[in-house]
Amino acid sequence: MASNEDKQSTKSPPAPSPLRTAKFCQSNMRILVTGGAGFIGSHLVDRLMQNEKNEVIVVDNYFTGSKDNLRRWIGHPRFELIRHDVTQPLLVEVDQIYHLACPASPIFYKHNAVKTIKTNVMGTLNMLGLAKRVGARILLTSTSEVYGDPLIHPQPETYWGNVNPIGVRSCYDEGKRVAETLMFDYHRQHGIEIRVARIFNTYGPRMNIDDGRVVSNFIAQALRNEPLTVQAPGTQTRSFCYVADMVWEFTMVELAETVKELINPDVKIVTVENTPDDPRQRKPDITKAKELLGWEPKIKLREGLPLMEEDFRQRLGVPKN
Ligand SMILES: NC(=O)c1ccc[n+]([C@@H]2O[C@H](COP(=O)([O-])OP(=O)(O)OC[C@H]3O[C@@H](n4cnc5c(N)ncnc54)[C@H](O)[C@@H]3O)[C@@H](O)[C@H]2O)c1
Numbered sequence: 557m558a559s560n561e562d563k564q565s566t567k568s569p570p571a572p573s574p575l576r577t578a579k580f581c582q583s584n585m586r587i588l589v590t591g592g593a594g595f596i597g598s599h600l601v602d603r604l605m606q607n608e609k610n611e612v613i614v615v616d617n618y619f620t621g622s623k624d625n626l627r628r629w630i631g632h633p634r635f636e637l638i639r640h641d642v643t644q645p646l647l648v649e650v651d652q653i654y655h656l657a658c659p660a661s662p663i664f665y666k667h668n669a670v671k672t673i674k675t676n677v678m679g680t681l682n683m684l685g686l687a688k689r690v691g692a693r694i695l696l697t698s699t700s701e702v703y704g705d706p707l708i709h710p711q712p713e714t715y716w717g718n719v720n721p722i723g724v725r726s727c728y729d730e731g732k733r734v735a736e737t738l739m740f741d742y743h744r745q746h747g748i749e750i751r752v753a754r755i756f757n758t759y760g761p762r763m764n765i766d767d768g769r770v771v772s773n774f775i776a777q778a779l780r781n782e783p784l785t786v787q788a789p790g791t792q793t794r795s796f797c798y799v800a801d802m803v804w805e806f807t808m809v810e811l812a813e814t815v816k817e818l819i820n821p822d823v824k825i826v827t828v829e830n831t832p833d834d835p836r837q838r839k840p841d842i843t844k845a846k847e848l849l850g851w852e853p854k855i856k857l858r859e860g861l862p863l864m865e866e867d868f869r870q871r872l873g874v875p876k877n
């Protein structure tokens with residue numbers, strides 16, 4: 557977690573929107589969530605909507621998200637949903653911005669690489685411009701991919717990464733690196749209050765069933781009785797984070813074996829070809845998050861996978877025997 561406390565700003569932040577204190581303003585906090593129809597965004601909206609003082613505006617272009625993820629809130633008086641692409645400017649009056657809009661699964665972000673860069677760069681510029689105009693605090697969901705194929709393990713916030721600038725993943729990882737730079741430059745130059753969260757492989761209910769990421773692939777394959785496709789060599793590691801949490805580091809082979817054991821003992825595990833630039837190991841150093849935010853993981857992989865299994869069973873129509 558990198559925060560603006562790391563670097564002292566030379567400018568004071570812009571004045572908050574007068575709407576925040578206006579008499580006709582019913583709620584205390586108006587919050588914009590970009591990408592709020594996606595997997596993490598919709599869980600965040602659920603959390604924000606629990607506070608009756610919050611009014612939530614979601615903007616999403618539905619590239620990888622869906623209205624279905626927000627169905628419980630559509631029509632709610634404190635909730636608003638706008639079809640909008642963040643590469644275009646947006647004029648709304650808000651107090652806080654959670655900027656998540658960006659395809660996250662490699663198959664989706666590689667699908668239209670130039671659009672992914674535009675979303676990261678122009679989208680983040682637009683949201684920072686908005687934050688500056690209305691004096692809102694802004695959080696960017698960055699990624700462990702900013703470390704590339706890391707040479708330092710586990711990765712602390714101070715590590716600068718080992719990233720291929722011209723590879724097929726660069727639209728995403730370099731895009732997020734520029735987005736982080738923009739955040740810190742707007743902070744230093746304009747005094748914007750910023751937060752940057754470098755999220756590591758998160759899984760849970762509401763992921764797209766055919767999302768292409770490893771946990772959703774393995775669970776959907778186990779439920780469809782298809783072989784679990786471990787991309788070679790299978791010893792590459794990730795630290796999986798339940799949608800509100802973090803767990804231990806696993807190799808892909810270990811993950812496949814856990815899914816097989818928990819979900820479908822009859823399913824086969826096969827090794828398939830990998831994609832270029834796949835990071836060989838990845839694990840966050842969470843010391844700072846523990847010290848500063850008191851944050852630490854609670855849900856273990858063996859507890860989180862069954863919660864996701866239940867959601868996938870319902871959506872795939874595969875009852876439990
Ligand atoms: N899930 C993870 O493991 C993970 C890890 C690191 C970082 N992140 C980051 O968290 C955020 C959310 O990821 P997710 O897993 O929920 O992915 P997701 O694909 O489910 O959600 C992304 C949302 O952004 C929307 N979107 C994409 N491009 C847009 C655009 N140009 N304009 C408006 N909306 C747009 C999509 O339609 C979708 O609803 C992303 O910024 C991602 O980079 C996720």
Ligand SMILES: O=C(O)[C@H]1O[C@H](OP(=O)(O)OP(=O)(O)OC[C@H]2O[C@@H](n3ccc(=O)[nH]c3=O)[C@H](O)[C@@H]2O)[C@H](O)[C@@H](O)[C@@H]1O
Pocket residue numbers: 659660661662698699700701755756757758768769770771773774785786787788792793794808830831834835
């Ligand atoms: O979560 C993160 O921090 C970032 O990285 C992930 O990218 P990646 O780690 O490559 O995620 P997956 O596509 O789920 O792959 C994880 C590992 O599983 C392997 N894999 C994937 C799919 C599959 O069917 N089988 C398989 O073995 C891949 O080779 C890779 O080593 C996410 O997709 C990004 O959204 C995110 O920003």
